Amino acid sequence: MFRSDLLRDKVIVITGGGTGLGRAIGERYLELGAKLAIASRRKDVLQTAAQEMTQNGGEVFYHPCDVRDPSQVTELFDAIYAHYGKVDILVNNAAGNFISPTERLSSRAVDSVLNIVLHGTFYMTLELGKRWIEEKKSGTMLNIVTTYAASGAGSGFVVPSAAAKAGVLTLTRSLAVEWAKYGIRQVAIAPGMFPTEGAWSRLVPSEEMGERLLNRVPLHRAGNKSELANLAAFLVSDEAAYINGEVVTIDGGEWLQGAGEFNELADLTNEDWDQLSAKMRSK
Ligand SMILES: CCCCCCC/C=C/C(=O)SCCNC(=O)CCNC(=O)[C@H](O)C(C)(C)COP(=O)(O)OP(=O)(O)OC[C@H]1O[C@@H](n2cnc3c(N)ncnc32)[C@H](O)[C@@H]1OP(=O)(O)O
Numbered sequence: 342m343f344r345s346d347l348l349r350d351k352v353i354v355i356t357g358g359g360t361g362l363g364r365a366i367g368e369r370y371l372e373l374g375a376k377l378a379i380a381s382r383r384k385d386v387l388q389t390a391a392q393e394m395t396q397n398g399g400e401v402f403y404h405p406c407d408v409r410d411p412s413q414v415t416e417l418f419d420a421i422y423a424h425y426g427k428v429d430i431l432v433n434n435a436a437g438n439f440i441s442p443t444e445r446l447s448s449r450a451v452d453s454v455l456n457i458v459l460h461g462t463f464y465m466t467l468e469l470g471k472r473w474i475e476e477k478k479s480g481t482m483l484n485i486v487t488t489y490a491a492s493g494a495g496s497g498f499v500v501p502s503a504a505a506k507a508g509v510l511t512l513t514r515s516l517a518v519e520w521a522k523y524g525i526r527q528v529a530i531a532p533g534m535f536p537t538e539g540a541w542s543r544l545v546p547s548e549e550m551g552e553r554l555l556n557r558v559p560l561h562r563a564g565n566k567s568e569l570a571n572l573a574a575f576l577v578s579d580e581a582a583y584i585n586g587e588v589v590t591i592d593g594g595e596w597l598q599g600a601g602e603f604n605e606l607a608d609l610t611n612e613d614w615d616q617l618s619a620k621m622r623s624k
């Protein structure tokens with residue numbers, strides 16, 4: 342699909358790059374010639390991922406970091422600069438989320454999600470942005486948000502995530518304008534359903550719920566990680582150099598399904614339509 346050197350020698354930092362979608366994006370970047378730095382809280386997860394991801398070659402540097410802590414974020418970039426000497430691209434992928442009626446949340450539960458998603462993304466962005474501006478270096482930042490942020494609708498039962506991801510999207514758009522003069526580009530992806538252990542264990546706790554969610558997708562399937570990874574490769578590449586401040590939704594049409602007043606009529610059979618049509622015409 343892409344030139345095999347699309348990301349050659351680009352140093353790309355991915356938060357949450359040891360699991361799920363972050364790992365899938367990283368694996369694609371490696372195939373396209375990038376050098377990776379992955380960061381998250383669990384060192385053992387990062388170490389195993391780095392080993393497995395480099396089985397066919399390539400370089401993956403890993404460094405534990407809790408993005409909620411600005412001093413750990415500074416240490417992370419110090420370590421990456423010491424290792425690679427530069428960063429070209431940042432993927433803010435780390436997140437926290439779980440379903441719950443909002444009235445059951447404690448303030449610590451709210452903070453746990455807001456601090457990872459909104460504060461963590463902001464700290465990563467700010468630390469690297471300052472470095473790039475000081476170095477007079479251009480670069481690209483990709484933020485992974487959600488369809489309920491991109492649509493502007495938000496979502497019940499994941500309200501801290503909805504509020505935080507909306508903030509991340511606003512960060513993306515605001516800095517796309519403010520930092521364009523420094524050659525810093527901002528883009529975002531809003532994924533729909535992409536089954537991962539991290540997301541499914543916290544958001545889709547039963548098979549029945551999974552079925553129900555899948556039925557909402559007009560394409561009647563979940564996304565493949567490779568589909569998301571290819572989009573993430575294009576958006577950070579020089580081929581997308583004129584895309585700035587945009588969010589690309591990749592969800593099989595799911596959010597539109599909920600938005601169109603009559604879309605649920607897709608459930609009607611031909612026989613249902615025959616009856617309805619006859620009834621309407623008889624009036
Ligand atoms: C379904 C199809 C897809 C639709 C789109 C979905 C869009 C978004 C998807 C995602 O973001 S998927 C990413 C999912 N991955 C993760 O969340 C990974 C990281 N998550 C975590 O580490 C935890 O889940 C965490 C709770 C977010 C943070 O962990 P931490 O160790 O910092 O916190 P804890 O000390 O465990 O808990 C803090 C606080 O929160 C309360 N809490 C935890 N879980 C729940 C829960 N399920 N319900 C209610 N409250 C919860 C916990 O009790 C603590 O509060 P206090 O008891 O101390 O008051």
Ligand SMILES: NC(=O)C1=CN([C@@H]2O[C@H](COP(=O)(O)OP(=O)(O)OC[C@H]3O[C@@H](n4cnc5c(N)ncnc54)[C@H](OP(=O)(O)O)[C@@H]3O)[C@@H](O)[C@H]2O)C=CC1
Nearest residue numbers: 357360361362381382383407408434435436535537539540
């Ligand atoms: N899967 C899906 O269907 C969808 C996913 N998304 C988004 O995609 C992204 C990836 O999600 P997914 O792969 O499914 O889930 P995962 O749970 O696999 O990914 C979350 C990652 O974030 C890391 N992380 C969590 N907290 C912190 C922290 N405080 N500091 C650093 N790293 C942290 C975790 O690692 P560790 O625990 O080691 O810190 C983990 O690697 C997220 O932004 C999510 O919101 C959006 C829409 C749908």
